[in-house]
Amino acid sequence: xxxxxxxxxxxxxxxxxxxxxxxxxxxERRLVEAGPSGIRLQEVAADVGVSHPTVLHHFGSRExxxxxxxxxxxxxxxxxxxxxxxxxxLEEDAMARLLDRVFEAVEQRGHARVLFWLTLQGAKxxxxxxxLRHVVEIAHEIRRQKRAQxxxxxxxxxxxxxxxxxxxxxxxxxxxxxxxxxxxxxxxxGGDDTxxxxxxxxxxKLLVKHLESS
Amino acid sequence: xxxxxxxxxxxxxxxxxxxxxxxxxxxERRLVEAGPSGIRLQEVAADVGVSHPTVLHHFGSRExxxxxxxxxxxxxxxxxxxxxxxxxxLEEDAMARLLDRVFEAVEQRGHARVLFWLTLQGAKxxxxxxxLRHVVEIAHEIRRQKRAQxxxxxxxxxxxxxxxxxxxxxxxxxxxxxxxxxxxxxxxxGGDDTxxxxxxxxxxKLLVKHLESS
DNA sequence: CGAGCTATCGACAGCATTGTCAGTAGCACT
DNA sequence: AGTGCTACTGACAATGCTGTCGATAGCTCG
Numbered sequence: 001x002x003x004x005x006x007x008x009x010x011x012x013x014x015x016x017x018x019x020x021x022x023x024x025x026x027x028e029r030r031l032v033e034a035g036p037s038g039i040r041l042q043e044v045a046a047d048v049g050v051s052h053p054t055v056l057h058h059f060g061s062r063e064x065x066x067x068x069x070x071x072x073x074x075x076x077x078x079x080x081x082x083x084x085x086x087x088x089x090l091e092e093d094a095m096a097r098l099l100d101r102v103f104e105a106v107e108q109r110g111h112a113r114v115l116f117w118l119t120l121q122g123a124k125x126x127x128x129x130x131x132l133r134h135v136v137e138i139a140h141e142i143r144r145q146k147r148a149q150x151x152x153x154x155x156x157x158x159x160x161x162x163x164x165x166x167x168x169x170x171x172x173x174x175x176x177x178x179x180x181x182x183x184x185x186x187x188x189x190g191g192d193d194t195x196x197x198x199x200x201x202x203x204x205k206l207l208v209k210h211l212e213s214s
Numbered sequence: 215x216x217x218x219x220x221x222x223x224x225x226x227x228x229x230x231x232x233x234x235x236x237x238x239x240x241x242e243r244r245l246v247e248a249g250p251s252g253i254r255l256q257e258v259a260a261d262v263g264v265s266h267p268t269v270l271h272h273f274g275s276r277e278x279x280x281x282x283x284x285x286x287x288x289x290x291x292x293x294x295x296x297x298x299x300x301x302x303x304l305e306e307d308a309m310a311r312l313l314d315r316v317f318e319a320v321e322q323r324g325h326a327r328v329l330f331w332l333t334l335q336g337a338k339x340x341x342x343x344x345x346l347r348h349v350v351e352i353a354h355e356i357r358r359q360k361r362a363q364x365x366x367x368x369x370x371x372x373x374x375x376x377x378x379x380x381x382x383x384x385x386x387x388x389x390x391x392x393x394x395x396x397x398x399x400x401x402x403x404g405g406d407d408t409x410x411x412x413x414x415x416x417x418x419k420l421l422v423k424h425l426e427s428s
Numbered sequence: 429c430g431a432g433c434t435a436t437c438g439a440c441a442g443c444a445t446t447g448t449c450a451g452t453a454g455c456a457c458t
Numbered sequence: 459a460g461t462g463c464t465a466c467t468g469a470c471a472a473t474g475c476t477g478t479c480g481a482t483a484g485c486t487c488g
Binding site: 225226227228229230233264265267268271272 | 434435438
């Protein structure tokens with residue numbers, strides 16, 4: 001009980017920009033683990049090593065902080081997909097690569113979890129950039145080319161087929177990164193990483209086979 | 215301002231059992247919409263038309279209430295699957311029916327949403343009845359029979375194939391009932407119900423085809 | 429009708445969390 | 459060194475939610 005006036009640990013002073021991203025990082029970690037409602041100002045502040053009014057100073061309100069984190073996560077999900085779409089050529093394994101890119105974008109970090117948190121809470125999904133529509137277009141174009149190459153040009157591929165395939169891929173991979181481990185254990189597969197990868201490859205192969213044959 | 219002593223609306227007195235289930239129903243609705251952290255004693259109580267101490271009287275604590283709801287939801291997911299498994303014969307459309315039953319069990323009410331809430335929050339999934347393991351067994355048995363019927367008995371079907379198929383089906387359908395509507399709109403399909411049903415049929419067909427051919 | 433059981437209630441205590449405010453302390457620039 | 463800007467802080471107010479307590483009022487049984 002000898003402390004008399006609280007030594008008042010020396011303050012660190014960051015630039016506003018540094019502080020903001022440090023806070024966003026911490027908040028994102030909480031978000032991935034516990035969802036939007038799991039973001040506490042005090043905890044986030046403690047993670048960064050500041051007091052909670054500092055967080056409010058930089059973001060104005062808790063809600064604004066949450067919005068900022070969601071915005072950043074969305075960016076980091078969509079950006080790589082859009083990039084792949086922009087540079088995508090129609091070479092041999094185009095379909096497989098396309099699927100892979102979607103899978104990675106969605107699984108990267110805990111971002112699929114965030115997608116679920118959002119839709120579960122009835123979030124608004126503020127921005128309506130819809131990269132999936134473009135994925136469908138590209139995938140369909142690939143199918144058409146493939147079919148033309150192989151000569152039997154009679155039947156054009158069904159668009160609904162392509163759409164369903166993209167939806168299935170997206171559903172499967174987002175869900176996998178949330179309940180994957182549990183499910184694999186439940187069906188008697190050890191939840192190790194190789195299983196997850198094998199599964200991903202299996203799904204890709206299944207879809208490619210279907211899209212190229214039917 | 216003429217009310218002088220609050221008329222004190224007449225009380226309704228239910229049996230403990232009735233009160234419990236009424237409260238559980240209300241709590242489940244909140245759970246499906248907003249997740250476990252969205253269950254507020256006051257709101258649940260208001261939905262039922264009682265005061266919040268009444269809820270505590272019946273369940274002891276908020277946590278106990280949440281546990282009770284989760285328990286009941288789990289029951290209502292697993293029971294029909296287990297029932298189907300018990301009575302399942304190996305007739306013609308066995309595989310399709312099996313898939314259908316899993317789909318329905320999981321989509322029924324908002325229960326898939328609860329599954330996601332739970333695993334997202336790192337819940338413990340208290341009981342370890344694992345109906346999926348049985349689903350895999352039955353599905354594999356069906357495959358084996360089918361193959362035997364068709365004569366070319368050389369290669370036995372791959373077990374991993376069966377497991378992956380069950381996992382894929384489960385992932386796809388649980389995810390669909392959470393993000394289905396959004397996704398369908400995003401790929402350019404109107405989110406109406408017929409689309410959802412067509413998709414489900416499409417997935418079932420894709421899987422059955424793969425399992426019976428490969 | 430009277431008595432006991434208990435489902436139900438209003439009021440309040442305790443705690444956590446967000447937000448406000450006035451003041452402090454790093455850092456850049458003169 | 460001095461000055462200005464602002465990132466940062468502790469203390470406190472305000473709100474909301476869980477849980478407690480003593481009292482009340484329906485229902486059943488004698």
